[in-house]
Amino acid sequence: MTKRKDSGIEILTSPKESSKKATKKRSIEVPNAKSIVLQDMGYPFRAKGDPRTTGLEIDSEDLFADYAREQWMGTIVREGLYLFDRYIMPDYAFQVLEVAPKESIISKETKIHLQSQSTATESISIRLVTLDEVVGHEPIKRKCRLILEYLQNPVKFGEWAPRAILFYGPPGTGKTMTAQAVANQAKAKIFFAKASDLIGVHVGDGGRRISTLFDDARKNSPSIIFIDELDAIGLTRSFQSIRGDVSEVVTALLGELDQTAEASGVVVIGATNALPLIDPAIKNRFDTVFEFALPNLEERLCILQYYSKRLPLKIEIDLQEVAKMTDGLSGRDLRDRILKESLHIAISDESSTITSEIVRGVLDKVKPKSHLDYMI
Ligand SMILES: Nc1ncnc2c1ncn2[C@@H]1O[C@H](COP(=O)(O)OP(=O)(O)OP(=O)(O)O)[C@@H](O)[C@H]1O
Ligand SMILES: [Mg+2]
Secondary structure (H helix, E strand, O other), X not given: OOOOOOOOOOOOOOOOOOOHHHHHHHHOOOOEOOEEEEEEEEOOOOOOOOOOOOXXXXXXXXXXXXXXXXXXXXXXXXXXXXXXXXOOOOOOEXXXXXXXXXXXXXXXXXXXXXXXXXXXXOOOOOOOOOHHHOOOOHHHHHHHHHHHXXXXXXXXXXHHOOOEEEEEOOOOOOHHHHHHHHHHHHOOEEEEEEHHHHOOOOOOHHHHHHHHHHHHHHHOOOEEEEEEOHHHOOEOHHHHOOOHHHHHHHHHHHHHHHHHHHOOOEEEEEEEOXXXXXXXXXXXXXXXXXXXXXXXXXXXXXXXXXXHOOOOOEEOOOHHHHHHOOOOOOHHHHHHHHHHHHHHHHHHOOOOEEOHHHHHHHHHHOOOOOOOOOEO
């Protein structure tokens, strides 16, 4: 990682490109971009037979601009460069059509305009996900609906406001999806931060990044701060002695969480796969700790039904049977390892439907993986 300047270009989610060229350019003064025009380009790299089509349907251009700024803040852009989405539609590409000044860096103030090239026939609807689409996790969704109410009307809650909630559970169980749904439905600004990106390379970097993140969120309230992979920074003290670089971040995070408790209209959502690694002092700052358990039989069936409706080919198997055979798999596994894989085989075989043989073949190969990395 490169040392980053402290001129409003703190990078909370570091851009993928960290080539030597980019590093070199950073040491020269690069101005902040005033405006950029992006064009949506779809998936320029996709395997043969990948059914993903291009075209976006965006409900609010302002929301898209906020979302784009958040994820690409700190990236140096020039005309012709491609930017790849990392959250809602990983690897979806946008090309920079215009940028002023010519070579500049995306900052909080950059105006982002999207020029869509989607055509009516090609367009797929990329709806922003809602809480109703998250299968199961009822108590969590109830709390999230309360948070939505709070973000719309903080005054009503006064000192009893929900401040911070922590999601934990195995990979692929819907933690990020739920946080995304809350942000979409609240029409609040969401500040995504991967905890590993908050750890700086130089002493003081991490603390500074945390305070920039929280300052931005407070200035833009109502807002949500989503800190993914919290275990990377919220390490218990015993691990901090091994990883000295995180202790400063833990201290900064504790301070910010306390300050946020007094501020209004900011909610922190943390997510982790490894709850025992989180420092108890940090865990304590969260009002509620929610477990995202693996889906049960009924939930697996709902997830399979929901995603198979969106498959471009008809699936010819009793989904109840699939649900019964997939104990231990997460929502992501069901979507990607079962349905997507079956679809890909059907497409490669030039089959007009996803036959039950194809799905059974896939099921035979997929053994529930042991979630060794998941600790409660
Ligand atoms: N309960 C669910 N209902 C509907 N879809 C789900 C559910 N759980 C997972 N999925 C599907 O799996 C995808 C991956 O889930 P998500 O990214 O939210 O997992 P996660 O819990 O954040 O995992 P990780 O710990 O790896 O970050 C979702 O985008 C969604 O398509
Ligand atoms: Mg996640």
